[in-house]
Amino acid sequence: MNIADFLIQTLNSVQYxxxxxxxxxxxxxxxxxxxxxxxxxxSFYMLGAYLAYSLSSMLGSFTLAILAGVVLSVxxxxxxxxxxxxxxxxxxxxxxxxxxFGLIYIFEELRSILWGDDVHGVPxxxxxxxxxxxxxxxxxxxxxxxxAGLCVLLAIGLYLLISQTRLGMKIRAGAFNRDMTESLGINxxxxxAVVFAIGVALASVAGMIAAPISSVYPNMGAPVLxxxxxxxxxxxxGSVRGALIAALLVGFVDxxxxxxxPQVSAMLVYMLxxxxxxxxxxxxxxx
Amino acid sequence: MTVIHDRRPLSRRLVLSRGAALVGxxxxxxxxxxxxxxxGNKVKVGFMLPYTxxxxxxxxxxxxxxxxxxxxxxGKLGGREIEWVKLDDESNPxxxxxxxxxLVQADKVxxxxxxxxxxxxxxxxxxxxxxxxxxxxxxxxxxxxxRALCAPNVFRTSFTNSQPTMALGKPMMDKGLKKAVWITWxxxxxxxxxxxxxxxxxxxxxxxxxxxxxxxxxxxxxxLLTEIASLKPDAVACFFAGGGAAKFMKDYAxxxxxxxxxxxxxxxxxxxxxxxxxxxxxxxxSTLHYADSLDTPRNKAFRTAYARDFxxxxxxxxxxxxxxxxxxxxxxxxxxxxxxxKAALYKAMGSASIDSPRGKWTMSKSxxxxxxxxxxxxxxxxxxxxxxxxxxxxxxxxxxxMA
Numbered sequence: 030m031n032i033a034d035f036l037i038q039t040l041n042s043v044q045y046x047x048x049x050x051x052x053x054x055x056x057x058x059x060x061x062x063x064x065x066x067x068x069x070x071x072s073f074y075m076l077g078a079y080l081a082y083s084l085s086s087m088l089g090s091f092t093l094a095i096l097a098g099v100v101l102s103v104x105x106x107x108x109x110x111x112x113x114x115x116x117x118x119x120x121x122x123x124x125x126x127x128x129x130f131g132l133i134y135i136f137e138e139l140r141s142i143l144w145g146d147d148v149h150g151v152p153x154x155x156x157x158x159x160x161x162x163x164x165x166x167x168x169x170x171x172x173x174x175x176x177a178g179l180c181v182l183l184a185i186g187l188y189l190l191i192s193q194t195r196l197g198m199k200i201r202a203g204a205f206n207r208d209m210t211e212s213l214g215i216n217x218x219x220x221x222a223v224v225f226a227i228g229v230a231l232a233s234v235a236g237m238i239a240a241p242i243s244s245v246y247p248n249m250g251a252p253v254l255x256x257x258x259x260x261x262x263x264x265x266x267g268s269v270r271g272a273l274i275a276a277l278l279v280g281f282v283d284x285x286x287x288x289x290x291p292q293v294s295a296m297l298v299y300m301l302x303x304x305x306x307x308x309x310x311x312x313x314x315x316x
Numbered sequence: 317m318t319v320i321h322d323r324r325p326l327s328r329r330l331v332l333s334r335g336a337a338l339v340g341x342x343x344x345x346x347x348x349x350x351x352x353x354x355x356g357n358k359v360k361v362g363f364m365l366p367y368t369x370x371x372x373x374x375x376x377x378x379x380x381x382x383x384x385x386x387x388x389x390x391g392k393l394g395g396r397e398i399e400w401v402k403l404d405d406e407s408n409p410x411x412x413x414x415x416x417x418x419l420v421q422a423d424k425v426x427x428x429x430x431x432x433x434x435x436x437x438x439x440x441x442x443x444x445x446x447x448x449x450x451x452x453x454x455x456x457x458x459x460x461x462x463r464a465l466c467a468p469n470v471f472r473t474s475f476t477n478s479q480p481t482m483a484l485g486k487p488m489m490d491k492g493l494k495k496a497v498w499i500t501w502x503x504x505x506x507x508x509x510x511x512x513x514x515x516x517x518x519x520x521x522x523x524x525x526x527x528x529x530x531x532x533x534x535x536x537x538x539x540l541l542t543e544i545a546s547l548k549p550d551a552v553a554c555f556f557a558g559g560g561a562a563k564f565m566k567d568y569a570x571x572x573x574x575x576x577x578x579x580x581x582x583x584x585x586x587x588x589x590x591x592x593x594x595x596x597x598x599x600x601x602s603t604l605h606y607a608d609s610l611d612t613p614r615n616k617a618f619r620t621a622y623a624r625d626f627x628x629x630x631x632x633x634x635x636x637x638x639x640x641x642x643x644x645x646x647x648x649x650x651x652x653x654x655x656x657x658k659a660a661l662y663k664a665m666g667s668a669s670i671d672s673p674r675g676k677w678t679m680s681k682s683x684x685x686x687x688x689x690x691x692x693x694x695x696x697x698x699x700x701x702x703x704x705x706x707x708x709x710x711x712x713x714x715x716x717x718m719a
Contacts, residue, residue, distance in 0.1 A: 034546045041538040146372050148559045150566070150592035160572050167545035168572030173538075242566060243535060244592045246559025247370045252533055284539040287530070295502065295531030 030288070037163055038284055044173055046280025047180035048239065052253055053260035053272045054187060055231035061267020062204040062224050065114060066122050068129040070257055071250025072136035073229050077102060077236025078245045079140060082149050091154040091241075098237050099230055106229030110222045118221065137248065146247050151240040176238055183231070184273055191269065200224055204267070259298055263305045265312030274313060358399040359648070359655060362419040364430030364440065365454075367404040370558065371432045374633045375404075378454045380626050381637025382429060382644075388621075389645055394653025401425055405436050412439020420447045426655045427452065429640055432633075434458035434477075434505060444470050450655065454640040455633060459508050459711075462684035466716035468662050471683045473639040473670075475605055476711040477505050478512025480582040483603040483689035483706035484553055485516030488580060493551035495525050496580075497544050500555040502529035509555035509582050516706075517553070525549050535563045541571040552577055557584040562592035569596035583607075583692065583699070587632055590697045600694045603706075605687045606632040606674040607699045618673035632674075639672045643679075646670075682713030 030038070056070045080101060084094035113132075117125050153172050160168035191197040202210045203217050211217045236249075243249070260279055264271030279298055286297035305313060363382070365375035379402075392398065401423045405415050416439055419425050427450045431437055437456035444451040444467060451470045453461060457477035461470060488496065498513060500506035506529065514524060525547055528540045544552060552573070556564045561584065568574055574596065583604020590597050608619075608631065618638065622630040630638075643665055650664030651657045668679045677687035691705035 031546075034542065037542050038539060041542060045536055045538065141368075141372070146370060148562050148589055148592040150562060150594050152594065160570060162572065164545060166548055166573065166576050167542060168570075170570035172570070242563070242570065244559050244562040244566065246562070246592075249559060252535075283536065287528075287539040288543050291529060294529075295534075 033164060037167065037169075038288060039281075040169070042281040042284040043277065044177045044280075045284060046277035047177050047184075048235065049256055049260055049279055050273050050276035051180045051183055051235040052232060053257045053264070053276055054184075054269055055228035055235075056257045057261045057264065057267055057269060057272045058231070059225060059228040060261065061269075062200060063114075063118050063221055065117060066125045066129065067114075067228075068126060068254065069132035069136065070228075070232055071252075071254030072133055073102070073106075073232035073250075074236040074239075074253050075140065075248075075250035076105070076136065077233030078151075078240040078243070078249060079144050079236075080233065081237040081240040082151050082245045083144070085151055091152075095234070095237050099234060102230045102233035103226045105233075106226035107222055109229070110225040114225060115218070115221070133250075136250075140247065149245040151245060153241040170242070172242060176242075179238060183234070187231075187269060196220075196223070256298075259302050261312075263302050263312055265309075265314040268312070268314040271312055271314030358397045359393045359427070359653070360399045360401060360423065360425045361393075361427045361429065361644075362401040362403065362423060362425030364403045364405050364415055364419055364428055364436075366407040366432050367402070369407050371407050374432045374455065377631055377634040378429075378432070378637030378640070380622070381630070381634040381639075382454070382641035384622060384625060385638045385641025386645060392653075393645065394648035394651060394655075396648075396653040405431050405433070407431075407433040407436060409433065409435030409439065412436040413442055414439075416440045416443035417447075420449045426450065427644060429454060429637075429644075431456055437461055438465075441465050441467075441470065448658075450661070452640045452643060454636045457505065457508070459511075462680070462682040462711060462716060463713055464715040466682045466713070466718060468666075468718050469658070471643060471665055471679065473643055473685060474636040475687075476512075476684055477508035478515070479684075479687075479709060479711055480512070480584070480603045480605065480689060481509045481553070481555060482512035482516035483691070483709055484513055484580050484582075485518075485520035485522060487601070487603070487691045487702075487705050488517065488551055488553070489520040489522055491551075491578075493522070493578065495523050495550045497526050497528060497547055497549040497552050498524055498554070499528040499530075499540060499544070499552060501532040501534075501560065503532040506532070506555050513553055513555075533560055535560050537564055537567045538571075541567060541573060544577065545571065545573060549577060552579050554579070554581045554585065556581065557587070558589065559592070561585045562589040562597075565589070565593040565600060566596040574599065583632075583690075586692070586694055586699055590694060590699075594697075597694045597697070602692050602694075602699070603689050604632065604692065604699075605677075605685070605689055606635050607690050607692050607701045608632075609698055610674065610690070610701055612673075612675065614671065614675075615673040630673075635673050639670050639674075639677075639685075642670050642672070643668055677708075680710050680713055681718075682711070682716035684711045684713065686710040 059065055059067050080098040081094055084097050085091050088094050157172045157175050160170050162168045199215050199220050203220050260272055260275045264275030282297050282301050286294040363379050366372055367375050403415055403419055419428055429452050432455045434456045437458055441461055448469055453472040455474045457475050459476050462472055580601045583602040586602050646668050647661050647665040651661045666679055670677050675688050677685045680686050686708050688704050689706045689709050691702045692699040693702050
């Protein structure tokens with residue numbers, strides 16, 4: 030591998046890692062703060078992608094579609110929290126797994142009823158269609174760079190929200206000691222609803238911005254869900270910072286594994302997870 | 317034509333009154349033989365196909381095709397009425413044996429038509445070999461079904477996974493593309509497609525520079541596209557299907573490779589994915605045993621009739637189902653509806669020559685179609701037929717020993 034190829038593969042790794050982070054952030058947030066294992070997280074990713082598909086053709090603009098999609102996802106998250114998830118915070122993890130596993134099937138069926146089983150494409154917005162030539166044969170799509178940029182912005186935004194704002198302080202307090210926080214007059218139910226909606230919106234946004242390059246198709250959330258859990262487990266359950274480091278790590282191992290060790294590349298990410306768990310059973314950054 | 321199993325709960329009164337009627341009728345010697353004859357007269361045809369999940373549309377297309385072929389010839393098999401039974405296999409390999417056994421043992425079907433998913437087919441294959449039930453495979457391309465695990469009572473009307481890619485070699489070499497990179501999902505179908513490509517391409521004189529793979533159903537191709545760009549082959553050949561295929565073509569184009577290194581693939585790359593892939597698919601070359609745009613009177617008549625009957629456009633899966641129906645008709649007619657006459661039935665089906673919308677094909681010794689494979693090019697979101705890539709191509713059938 031020459032130096033140019035190495036640098037391009039590094040770029041691929043970072044870009045893939047950042048997208049993984051955006052996906053995993055919502056999962057780790059919901060787990061870390063409310064203690065809910067949410068297997069339906071991949072379905073929110075799929076929901077986002079299908080929203081992008083429908084809304085962009087309805088509204089005629091990808092930017093508008095994303096904005097409308099975020100609003101709808103937040104509302105969807107709030108409703109789901111109110112009618113379902115709220116009753117599962119205090120229950121056993123196995124109950125949560127069963128409930129959210131059932132949700133996967135319900136969402137797939139709804140998707141089939143509402144949108145059918147076809148593969149759909151979402152056009153890349155005209156401003157971002159081009160590619161930047163890197164070598165004489167390879168170009169890099171501008172849209173991928175845009176995605177990476179957006180993921181960085183979201184990571185910074187999430188960090189500021191949790192560590193620097195009053196809401197973030199309440200969120201952290203609630204995760205640390207629910208009863209004490211509540212007795213201090215903070216509406217913990219509202220906080221949880223907000224966090225859940227943010228988690229849903231993060232997955233949904235990831236699906237929306239991934240839609241133009243990944244296409245939109247049935248069951249697209251399943252492989253994503255598995256990678257999300259790998260990232261969350263490596264990073265330490267509930268840690269947003271851990272999720273970022275873990276996502277980048279997984280991005281590098283996956284990308285370079287495919288090129289350098291093609292025979293075992295499918296296993297490498299899971300081997301990484303095993304090694305990390307042997308070394309630090311609670312993940313890299315335990316909350 | 318459809319018989320719906322009567323699942324109305326019986327009221328006590330109904331049981332009593334019918335019971336009395338039955339006893340009365342039986343004692344007069346009229347009813348019982350009648351019932352027996354009525355059941356014996358009908359042929360039970362079981363569909364074991366995916367009706368939910370990713371492959372649901374394929375199941376529907378196949379069933380439509382079968383029904384259409386039989387309806388065109390009067391809706392009977394060798395003069396006998398048909399009772400249809402449907403079972404959703406959910407494309408779930410874990411339930412393959414269980415579902416096939418249910419059709420054979422509980423529903424007692426005479427013919428089992430199925431299925432789409434190769435993993436589920438392995439379950440059907442096991443049940444078919446053990447029970448001896450007639451099985452017609454309308455899609456699943458797993459090699460073993462007509463190779464090591466072939467059986468006198470199992471017939472395929474679709475393809476083997478290596479058939480389409482085997483035909484890639486000649487057209488690629490004709491264009492002077494001597495060095496190729498192969499890329500696919502690393503799972504059984506991908507490996508079998510590679511086997512076909514390797515055989516056809518190296519026989520035609522080409523060299524495979526590198527074999528690349530992504531774990532199924534991972535769709536993160538960027539690392540491998542970078543690898544392809546640095547290898548600079550004359551062409552890339554691939555096997556992908558469904559959503560992953562659309563994404564691969566898009567990523568390939570976005571990486572700037574499309575205009576520099578021509579992309580070839582098994583025809584499933586461009587079946588049902590052209591709307592999603594958009595401009596990225598334009599110019600992509602593929603090989604398959606059918607194309608919607610095939611310009612023959614037979615295909616046009618088929619397409620018009622199918623669109624009229626089912627209010628949707630047929631695809632390659634509908635054609636495979638249609639041929640399964642034709643094959644079954646031909647066999648049943650040869651034995652005048654006596655499907656128990658297995659030797660004659662299998663002989664007729666095994667030597668079948670089918671006038672299909674895809675063109676004429678014959679059954680190989682191992683019960684897989686010997687068929688033309690077309691070279692197609694994507695133009696204006698349609699697979700345009702450029703010609704025949706391989707004439708009457710047969711799968712090797714290696715390891716098939718019919719008992």
